[in-house]
Amino acid sequence: MTRLSLHARLLLIAAISGIAALAFASVTIGGVLERFVMQGLDERLDAEVGMLARAITPDGRLDPARVADLPGFDTPGSGWGWRVRSVAGSWQRGAPIADAPPRGGPPLAGPPALPPAAGIAPGDGRGPDGRRIHLRRLVVPIGGGSAEIVAGAPRALVERPLLAARGTLAIALALLGAGLAAATWVQLRLGLRPIRALQGAVARVRAGSDAALPLDQPRELVPLAEEINALIAQNAAGLANARHHVANLAHGLKTPLATLALRLERDGASAEARALVAELDGRIAHHLRRARSAAPSAGERARSALGEVAADVADALxxxxxxxxxxxxxxVADGATVAVERQDLEEMLGNLVDNACRHASRTVEIAAVAAERAWQVAVLDDGPGLVPDARAKALQPGVRIDERGEGYGFGLAIVAELAELYGGALTLDEAPRGGLAARLTLPKAG
Incomplete structure (x- = not known):
């Protein structure tokens, strides 16, 4: 099951929370706008209701001399109107007002049974054309009962500005949402940049460019970087320990085995005995190669300075x-680096340069030429060299071309095995000065 990336998760959470916040803001601001617009209309209607309340006489009649239509009510056809009803009669002016029928009941017929005075209350009604009317209703006590005063205005006076305001609000919220989305994207890009930088640092450690992760990280990533560095150090210690034991095993087994093979050959032992020793040697070499290749980071985080190692080997020889x-x-050019562990590089160059020094007349040269993805390292001597058939035999384990010197004939074979372990190769040919040229191909670091 594919899991969402951190970027996608944070973006999804931000989108959901942003949409919820914008929806809440839309409802809240819309309600505030409606109350604001409705408040102005209610104030005008309440003023008319108050004037009509003062015009009612104690016996429940409306005194025409005290009635004055406020702005809005004095415009014919505007939809504004008022109505007064009491036990003494009914009076109205402007747009006729019809009360909305009670829910689940028939329309009102005649003066309703009026409740006691309870202040001005809002209500809804219908005009003669069926359009909604916003009402303000007041019940005032009079002698022998109560009077109802209703003032109304077209509901469209509220709905039109609200519709225009909500359209503008929708555009503003949409722009705000787009701005928040862009800000969230920028925030995620900047906020997750240290993680991408940490990924690059891990890649450089794996490639061998760096030995450990930098600890100048954001506070939340410092423990992670420290744990990774501890893991790198632990793996390096384990690798060094494993390589140490492999080297000890190689020296502890191959040298006595080579001595045994030479003695069997000198003593004229049977072919079966010599074949058994050769098979044993091959199995040991096979498992040693597997042990070395299985070591963590072989050829991946390895990085050695070719010129520095070559100079050290040359000085020792x-x-x-x-x-x-x-x-x-x-x-060797400055900055030449190969993807080989330093110990293995020293062993390969040491075997080749020692072999060249033992057969050279005066001069041994270590030269390196850069190829596309590898370094071509040549160890040249001015000695007698080897014929083509002898060069092929010299790479075979336990074969000694020169019986006069010391050794057991495993040096060049070990170099070839190590080179192959790192994806390189060892070849032998004739040097320009007539001696032997051992050409070692090793991959570039990084």
Whole structure:
């Protein structure tokens, strides 16, 4: 099941809450506008109702001399009107007013039974054309009963400005919603930027560009970065420990096994015995390769400075072969890095340069040339070199081309195995000076 991203989740929550807030604002502001518009209309109607209340005599009659139509009521056909009813009679002016019938009952017929005075109350009615009328109703006590005063105005006087105001309000809220959406998007982009930066930092650690994650993170991400750095350190320690044991196992098994193979060959042992030793050697080499390739981050976070390692190896081999005065030259560009663990790079270059120093006449050269995705490292000597058939045999484990020197014939084979582990290769051909050229292909870092 696909889970929503953090960006999508936050955007969805912001959208839902924004829509809810805008809907609440629309209802609230619409209610405020309606009360505001209705208040002005009610004040005009209440003024007319108050004037009519003062015009009613104690016996329930309407004194015409005290009646004056306020603005709105004095315009014929405007829809404004009033009505006074009491036990003494009924009077009205302007638009006829018909009370809305009670819910579930017949229309009113004749003067209703009036309740006691309770202040001016709102109401709804209908005009002669069936249009809605907003009413204000007052019941006043008189001698022997009560009188009802009703003043009305067209409901359209309220609905038209409300409709116009709500249209403007809808446009304003839509623009506000668009602004909030844009602000939310910008906020999410800026707010989630540290997470994207942390992702890039993890990628650089994995590629070997950085050793650990930077801790200059937002406060919420600092614990995560610290935990990841602790995991990286733990994995590095585990890798170093595993490689140490692999190296010990390699030295502890391969050297005695190589010695056994040579003794069996010198003592003229049977072919079956020698084949059994060879099979055992192959199985050990196979499982050692698997152990090394299964180590975390092999070839992924590995990053070694080629020039620095080459210079260290050259300096060490100059001292080892000082009595022969071998000149070891290093020609490697600054900044050349390979995706190889330093220990493995030292082992590969050490075997190749030591082999070259033992067979060189005067000079050994370490040179590196950049290819598209790899570095071509060449170790050249000016010694006697090897014929093509001997070059192929020299890469086989336990095969010694020169029986006069020390060793068991595993140096070049180990270099070839390590190079293949990192996706590279080792080839042997003739050097420009006539000696042997060991060409090592190693992937670029990053």
């Amino acid at each position: 100059r001292h080892i072969h000082a009595e022969r005065q071998i000149v070891v030259e290093v020609t």
